[in-house]
């Protein structure tokens with residue numbers, strides 16, 4: 001008797017299935033034939049009360065019909081979903097070339113910084129960094145810059161309204177936007193014992209009027225080497241090696257006596273003109289040399305500020321503005337272009 005009942009349900013289901021025209025109707029159908037309150041569920045539940053012999057016949061029959069119904073519903077569901085979907089027109093042609101997206105350009109300053117870091121790390125230098133907001137101690141005092149030096153004037157330095165507490169004696173200290181990457185020197189020395197070789201590329205700030213060769217925000221690069229027998233010859237060699245690699249030509253360095261509070265002796269340094277190789281041209285005003293930056297042997301007062309015993313170490317420091325270098329390398333005639341945000345400028349690199 002159960003056998004006929006199952007067959008009846010099965011037949012009726014396939015008749016009903018033909019009439020289900022959308023997914024909602026199909027869902028109702030599923031509920032009716034396979035749901036908790038369906039006749040099928042009742043039959044499954046009653047299997048327990050059947051004789052062992054009947055169970056052997058009815059069990060597989062019921063399970064088989066149930067699976068058949070459930071499969072038929074899935075097939076119909078897929079068919080309903082795909083109805084009205086044109087596979088041919090929706091096909092994606094993966095052989096059509098895509099749209100090219102702009103990858104962006106590096107600012108020439110970034111290009112120069114990358115070059116500098118590559119050259120110096122190959123020579124065994126460590127790349128160091130420091131904060132752009134610095135205390136008066138690290139930016140001036142520790143670098144042996146006298147209290148009334150004009151560099152500390154409002155006209156030259158951006159001072160902040162906020163002050164900082166000195167960690168050692170608790171006194172209030174003025175804060176400024178660092179006016180030179182040298183501000184990172186003593187900080188590094190406080191945490192490291194010589195010998196070491198570092199470079200510090202970074203952004204610096206000066207309170208000054210801008211024109212084609214002056215900016216209030218620009219990049220500097222600083223190199224510091226400290227050990228027990230470092231001398232001016234080492235400085236000259238490293239500088240010459242660096243510029244020769246950077247400009248991919250034989251570059252000579254010339255030192256001229258000069259004064260900076262943080263070095264003794266101090267020098268201005270020039271390099272042979274990269275345009276005429278020292279013969280004389282318009283770029284070097286026919287002198288064969290280009291002025292580039294400042295250098296010198298680290299003043300013992302600076303070592304003392306870092307906590308090193310006076311006279312134990314010697315070292316050299318030198319640095320220059322990166323904009324000037326980029327202007328030379330890429331023949332750019334206005335320093336303000338670097339921070340202009342003008343895409344016509346950036347896209348050339």
Ligand SMILES: [Zn+2]
Nearest residue numbers: 273276281284
């Ligand atoms: Zn020249």
